[in-house]
Amino acid sequence: MTVDQTTFREALLNPEAARPDGLSDGKGRPAGRRFDVYRNNVTVSLTEALEVGFPVIRKLVGQDNFKVLAAAYLRHHPPRSPLMMRFGADMPLFLAEFEPTKQTGYLPDVARLELAIRESYHAADADPISRSELEALPPEALIGSRVRLASSLRLVRSPWPIFSIWRFNVEEGAKSPEMAAEDVLVARPDLDPVPELLPSGGAEFINALLTGATFGDAMDEASEASRDFDLPAVLTLLVEMKTMIEIGG
Amino acid sequence: MLDATTHRFARLPDAPGVGYKPQHFSEIVDDAGPVAWLEIHAENYMGDGGRPIAQLRHLSERFAFSVHGVGLSIGGEGPLDSEHLARLRHLVDWLDPASFSEHLAWSTHDSAFLNDLLPLPYTEASLARVAEHVDEVQEVVGRRMLLENPSSYLTFEESTLTETEFLREVAKRTGCGLLLDVNNVFVSATNLGTDPISYIDAFPIELVGEIHLGGHDDDEDDHGAPLLIDNHGREVADPVWSLFEYMIGKSGPKPSLIEWDNDVPEWPVLKAEACRAAEILETANA
Numbered sequence: 001m002t003v004d005q006t007t008f009r010e011a012l013l014n015p016e017a018a019r020p021d022g023l024s025d026g027k028g029r030p031a032g033r034r035f036d037v038y039r040n041n042v043t044v045s046l047t048e049a050l051e052v053g054f055p056v057i058r059k060l061v062g063q064d065n066f067k068v069l070a071a072a073y074l075r076h077h078p079p080r081s082p083l084m085m086r087f088g089a090d091m092p093l094f095l096a097e098f099e100p101t102k103q104t105g106y107l108p109d110v111a112r113l114e115l116a117i118r119e120s121y122h123a124a125d126a127d128p129i130s131r132s133e134l135e136a137l138p139p140e141a142l143i144g145s146r147v148r149l150a151s152s153l154r155l156v157r158s159p160w161p162i163f164s165i166w167r168f169n170v171e172e173g174a175k176s177p178e179m180a181a182e183d184v185l186v187a188r189p190d191l192d193p194v195p196e197l198l199p200s201g202g203a204e205f206i207n208a209l210l211t212g213a214t215f216g217d218a219m220d221e222a223s224e225a226s227r228d229f230d231l232p233a234v235l236t237l238l239v240e241m242k243t244m245i246e247i248g249g
Numbered sequence: 250m251l252d253a254t255t256h257r258f259a260r261l262p263d264a265p266g267v268g269y270k271p272q273h274f275s276e277i278v279d280d281a282g283p284v285a286w287l288e289i290h291a292e293n294y295m296g297d298g299g300r301p302i303a304q305l306r307h308l309s310e311r312f313a314f315s316v317h318g319v320g321l322s323i324g325g326e327g328p329l330d331s332e333h334l335a336r337l338r339h340l341v342d343w344l345d346p347a348s349f350s351e352h353l354a355w356s357t358h359d360s361a362f363l364n365d366l367l368p369l370p371y372t373e374a375s376l377a378r379v380a381e382h383v384d385e386v387q388e389v390v391g392r393r394m395l396l397e398n399p400s401s402y403l404t405f406e407e408s409t410l411t412e413t414e415f416l417r418e419v420a421k422r423t424g425c426g427l428l429l430d431v432n433n434v435f436v437s438a439t440n441l442g443t444d445p446i447s448y449i450d451a452f453p454i455e456l457v458g459e460i461h462l463g464g465h466d467d468d469e470d471d472h473g474a475p476l477l478i479d480n481h482g483r484e485v486a487d488p489v490w491s492l493f494e495y496m497i498g499k500s501g502p503k504p505s506l507i508e509w510d511n512d513v514p515e516w517p518v519l520k521a522e523a524c525r526a527a528e529i530l531e532t533a534n535a
Contacts, residue, residue, distance in 0.1 A: 005326045025404075042364060082362050083320075084293075192300070
């Protein structure tokens, strides 16, 4: 009797499946619930990885529900890589389709924000340009320039108040969320990612820069999207968050 | 042959080490006690930058490092993941650790990664496959690796070799060294009803480049027989310390690691475990 790894794996991931034959307790008796040690290790370790990656989703749905959700997630989306730091990338999609969560429209976008924070944490380091370097550029030169932004920068846009929901669940005394669309910039001014709520037009501006537009074109797009677009405020935020790496033609 | 003079730490010191946890960073810098080296799980340091890499760069100035992989799936039926091997090569290249080790286990099958160290039968076929994988790892990573004995909860009826025969033969075919996890020896022996002392006596101790010590949990099987779970979640158990003393008595001092990966304690608790290992290592020196 041989037990191949396909058989072993199928029985591991499906708690209702029979345990494979051909495994023993070392004393001639069938392995029985000894096999469940592996089942339990797989479920517990992968659930913990999701708990670490999605602390706010866990708080929003509650610990017990999160365990149920995680068990379903890891059956449908088992990790494809040994890097646990990347596990859970399908969570937004999963939350939008999973029967118990699909009515809660903001959950997928909150999960996207948590993924963005995690990606930012592990992103490459870079030397940002300073405020004085930016100020040394004459305005007309800046208008025609493009910028390389830090790879730790993420932009998350949502029709839901995802920043307020996130903050309410991680910061003591943060005010409770009110219905509004919110755009969030995630950047890493030092070693920890910091989410910041973007003012109106900010997301259009940063998105344009990310796709290679000049400052001038990005400004036009932002002003078109929002009459209140405040260029100095967004530039200040980008510099203070140390997101600009290189400015050039 | 690698030139020892180009390496800050050419080998792990025959002293206690601990599994590095980021929450201990400042305390390790301020007061490492007898801890002379640190071990990391390779997969946690495969990001592009940020805090994990920054801490590692800083600590590697002062401490020898052991890179311990948990995701290569050397015991897997399928081929090794070449992307993962390349990431490992990159980490080993820049960190230049004193040691690199992995497990006699599998964790990936048909591209699904199961995040556990799963068991394999000990047969001529699995031996050939593991030896091939170890060859490939050593080739790509560019250095000799250590292969660790697993903790077992069950056995495969198809097995034709003992675990020590299997490990000895892998080492003979590939030139790899071995990592002896003394807690795993105790856990497996208890679970399978064998004698841990005989296991160590049969183990090729001249090939041991590192020792692991960790905590386990108690459970029982369907028949009420003890079933120990290797969970790295508490102090090293007394019988495991005794087994460690026995091993060190035979081998002399070796780099010896305290592994504590779950319910990670405050630094003083972990340091106290390292002190206990240091005392035993010193008696072997005397």
